[in-house]
Amino acid sequence: MSSPRMSIRTHGRYGAVLLLALLVSGCSSVESMFSERGGNECQWNRSRCLYEGAYEPGERDYAEQEARRLNQAALDRLRRGAGG
Numbered sequence: 300m301s302s303p304r305m306s307i308r309t310h311g312r313y314g315a316v317l318l319l320a321l322l323v324s325g326c327s328s329v330e331s332m333f334s335e336r337g338g339n340e341c342q343w344n345r346s347r348c349l350y351e352g353a354y355e356p357g358e359r360d361y362a363e364q365e366a367r368r369l370n371q372a373a374l375d376r377l378r379r380g381a382g383g
Contacts, residue, residue, distance in 0.1 A: 341348035354362070
């Protein structure tokens with residue numbers, strides 16, 4: 300039979316390993332928010348991504364098309380995540 304002291308040490312080690320694993324997985328989740336397609340700074344600070352200058356020829360149409368595409372991709376991800 301093992302001593303109680305040995306059992307506490309063993310549980311402490313397993314607890315430390317589990318805590319480390321949780322920290323690492325949490326960091327990778329946070330990292331993925333920032334690394335997704337070149338970063339996502341607009342989500343955190345929207346004013347940095349707003350452009351108030353004039354559009355070049357064809358740029359407005361492209362921007363609107365890209366916004367529709369990105370919105371559709373986000374909607375598709377939400378639907379897949381919700382199982383629908």
